[in-house]
Amino acid sequence: MTVTDTPWTPLRNPVFRMLWLAVLASNAGTWMQTVGAQWLVVHEPDAATWTSLVQAVTTLPVLLFALPSGTIADALDRRRLLLGVQLGLFVVAATLTALAALDHLDPPLLLVFTFLLGVGQALTLPSWQAVIPEVVPHDQLPSASALGAVNTNLARSAGPAVGGLLVAQFGSAVVFGLNALSFAIFALVLLRWRRPSRPPTGHAERFGSALRAGERYVRWSPVVRRILGRVLLFVLPGSVIWALLPVVARQELGMGAQGYGILLAALGIGAIAGALLMPRARRLLSTNLMIVSTGLVYGLALLVVALVPHVIAVIPALVLAGLAWMMLVSRMNAAMQLFLPNWVRARALAIYQLVFAGGQAAGALLWGQFASAFGLDHAFATAAALMLAGLLLVRVWPVHTHENDDNTPAVYWPEPHLMYQPGLEDGPILISASYRVRPENVTAFTAAMQRVRGSRLRTGATQWGLFRDGEAPDTFVEVYLVPTWDEHLRQHEGRLTETDEQSEQQAVALADSPPTVTHLLAATTRTEP
Known part of the structure; x- marks a missing residue:
């Protein structure tokens, strides 16, 4: 592999590197905030329900706002949209920090602020992912897309790990404040980025028709539909770890906030290992072999947590779970980035985020209630069984990514010349x-x-x-x-x-x-x- 072909080559691009690091800080801060919020409610009488509600309201906004956000991102200047959202998130996170520091934050109010932060993330994700192809050359897009997924999953694992350690030492208000700072950093980076002006592409598309166009594209794209289905089959059972790990730390392993941070650090180490292994795995494993391999590893990790609730067994299992989560989600995200044409990229990626976060939100609620009714061990064992059962569909419902398709815009139809000229909104x-x-x-x-x-x-x-x-x-x-x-x-x-x-x-x-x-x-x- 030559230097220009390495998976890290896009980071040589100063604009991409600057934005990538800013997004990493922002994503990590968001996950640190989630840890602080979950630990605030872990002492409540019904801890499993409260912690799963925190996870649910973090991801629920994506169900409500991701697709409208993607539609807006395809129509407006993505830099300005990102900048406005980060400034709003800074105000919300700073207010949350002040309330936590003054001890005026009860669980219902915490859920309200967590939801508002989730709204901001729902508005951020489609724009950021759609920006990636704008700042790197086309031949680096596969690596840049993979690095975008690496960013998200590193933050998902490393952010909570650091957050857990900080909560143990300083309390939740500190991680809330760091989250506010991460939004401010992202806003400053966006101010420094001078996005090249682009020639007008005609009149703006109406919001409603643009929304329907994005939905039609996904509905009639078999490649996208299968990627979304596979992500859902993985995330629904896999979300049990993210929803219930604080309860596992406290009730099953007898650990405090610092111990919870150690468990999350194990997930983070696994994610980093997955990032390092991704280039080789991408060359050696087909998409469907990657699906089977990561599903087996993640399912077995869930079984270990269910059947062997001891720190010496759970920590290695979480390392493997973090590795499998990173590799599968990164592969699916990169496949979406590579396949989608620019005109609908943000909308289709918003639907991807909707499915991903919706699976997490539904899974968090499901596993929280399931654990309350039947116990943590049964929740993890059932999730493992569902994860492994989903792998049986790979043979009959494989994922074909068509990564070699050329989605460069092609204007090859002749301009229509009509004797009777309709208006733009006339039809059908x-x-x-x-x-x-x-x-x-x-x-x-x-x-x-x-x-x-x-x-x-x-x-x-x-x-x-x-x-x-x-x-x-x-x-x-x-x-x-x-x-x-x-x-x-x-x-x-x-x-x-x-x-x-x-x-x-x-x-x-x-x-x-x-x-x-x-x-x-x-x-x-x-x-x-």
Whole structure:
């Protein structure tokens, strides 16, 4: 491997390095805050429920705001959006610090502030992940995407570890204050970054239609759907550790806040080891082998916590769990980054975060209630069984990442010239394309058109069909419905990719000539002038 091919090469880019370190500090501060919040309520009578509620309200905002945030990030200047959110988070975290220092923070009020911080994180994540391809060259994007996932998971493990040690020595107010400081640092870095001005790409997309376009893209992208499904199958049972580890430390192992910090440090060491092993694992293991390997390791770690509740066994198990969590989540996140085209990247990554955090929130609530009813050992054993059972689906539902697809924007459709010009919001629009296909090419043509179908539906169409003319059997007519003229123009102007163009060319090559295209406008669109 040459120097330019190393997984750490993007960190040589000063802008990426500066932003990466700022995000690491911010993410670590957020997880330190979570530890401080969980330890404040671990002494409550129903500790398992309270600690799981803290975890739930941390991630629940992603369910509510991630997709709108991703839509906004695709439409606005991502630097300014990130800067405004960090300043707001600083104010919230500073207020929380003051209340904790003055001992005016009861559990319900703590949950309110934790939720507000979660809202800020929901607004931050899609913008940050969508920014990565803007600051590194395209050939470094795989490494940069992986480093973005490494960042998140290092913070997820190392942040709580450091937070636990600080809580033991100084109390929760200190970690709340450090969290506020991390937001201030991120804001300062964003102020120093001068994002290059970009030429206008036309009129802004309306929020509602942009939201629906992002949802359609994910719905009609099998690659994205399978990545999301695999993440959910891993996170739902895997969240038992993040939700209940404070209770394990106190009730099962008899440890205080410092001991809890040691357990979290074990997770952090595992995550760092996973980051170091990722480049080699990526070369040696296919995506599906990575899924099976990490699932087995994580499931066995959960079984150790359930069946051998002793520090000498639990700490190595947590190291392995941190390693497996890092490697699986990093691989899935990088696969998303590499696959997504720029026009929908933030929205699709927001849906990824929605699934990820939603799985954690649902898992936290589930395992908190389960542990209260049946005990911690049964909760961890059941989670392990679910984790291992999910691996059985890999053979029948494998993940194909298509990392070699070219999602560079491709503007290859000719500009439509109509005698009757619709308004941007007029619709629906029915587009038809007629092909003449020789009998010997019919089977291959219809198969090729199925790939075209996916392209149309991902980029704006709501319905698609391929029909054969009964009076002229060699004539095939493709029809698809687009909600508005604006949606169709966006297909012309940048939503299609090089891979879409290749799929379309393969179908056209099987016809006798390029298709004849017509645009049918709704008769009730407008009154004639």
